Amino acid sequence: MAEKDLTEKYLESFSDVFADIHNVLLFQEELIREEELEDGPTESTYKAEEGNVRNQFRDTSKYYRNSVYKLALLGIENESKIEKDIPIRIMGYDYTAYRSQIDSEDNRRYPVITTVLNFSDTEWKSPMSLYDILDIPKKLQPYVNDYKIHVFNIAFLTKETRDKFKSDFKIVADFFAEKRLGIYNPEKHKEKIKHVEAVLNMIQVFTNDTTYDKIEAGIIERAKTGEVITMCTFAEEMTNKGIAIGEARGIEIGEARGIAQNKINVARNLLDILSDEVIAEKVELDIEVVRSLRS
Structure with missing residues (x-):
């Protein structure tokens, strides 16, 4: 709290x-x-x-x-x-x-x-x-x-x-x-974020998603270069970081199951930031599989 x-x-x-x-x-x-x-x-x-x-x-x-x-x-x-x-x-x-x-x-x-x-x-x-x-x-x-x-x-x-x-x-x-x-789609929110770190930190805390901690440094550095940061930027970094995390976890359970498990891990990392439809599209999973991860 x-x-x-x-x-x-x-x-x-x-x-x-x-x-x-x-x-x-x-x-x-x-x-x-x-x-x-x-x-x-x-x-x-x-x-x-x-x-x-x-x-x-x-x-x-x-x-x-x-x-x-x-x-x-x-x-x-x-x-x-x-x-x-x-x-x-x-x-x-x-x-x-x-x-x-x-x-x-x-x-x-x-x-x-x-x-x-x-x-x-x-x-x-x-x-x-x-x-x-x-x-x-x-x-x-x-x-x-x-x-x-x-x-x-x-x-x-x-x-x-x-x-x-x-x-x-x-x-x-x-x-x-x-x-x-359950309809949040960052691609529909292209407004420039002025106070990048403050917005990022607030959303991180309320979603309890540790992936935000991993993207914070990169996002702030991009903002310092003058790049326009939007919620699409957050989602892009979340997806990329989620794929990296998924690949690391996939190695642990074996190459045969790795690709499927990678996608599941990526999808789980995105549940608190994206809608089911957007996750399914970005991660290339069936929509019903994504919905099942919420239950």
Whole structure:
């Protein structure tokens, strides 16, 4: 989980990606510009009621500001599974941000807005507020303040929404959405990847495919030469590396079975990145054989 958080934070730390996420998902308009953002705190320190100093960590945060004032503190929290108590956790993050304003010498106050990105294949429908997790007697409910959160299911975003992204987050959103549907084909995604290492690392962690580790150095070197890197480049390197791995494993089980086993090994290496149809075409296997590898 910690490794996933790190890769998510890495990509979102780029201001163009951070602004893009908020403009498309939260504000649904071009409200924030990249140059209006500056890095915010990921660790908040505050004094608890008993007098002890405590701290909390959030995934990514940036100040949205004009030339004079901070207009807001925007935060992103990344989740890989549904977390029941997250409204309380978000309350904690937001409170410490407000508390730091109280403790500062500046008398001006600005809002704190936190967005939750769900990267799992399970649609997040609840909890979406404090009311969703509290067992409140009906007579007490009018006296209990609610606390709502903003959650977006990345793997369930429509194509119409995904096409609005202008940063590398479109590449990531397309990957998660189409991978969930089993239709992902990198040959249909020829967009240039700007933050190559960050995108590569995020996908590697979420697919648990160690082949990404093997292609990372080569991909980064190609990017340094000025080559345009796309998801097709990833797939090409994955296929080539998969063939090499398959050949090495094939030798171990004997030349007679080696060719067939090579193809099976290559196909297995590609299950988390390509659709069954694309794998069957690239590796020259029957589609039913590829589908059987998923069972």
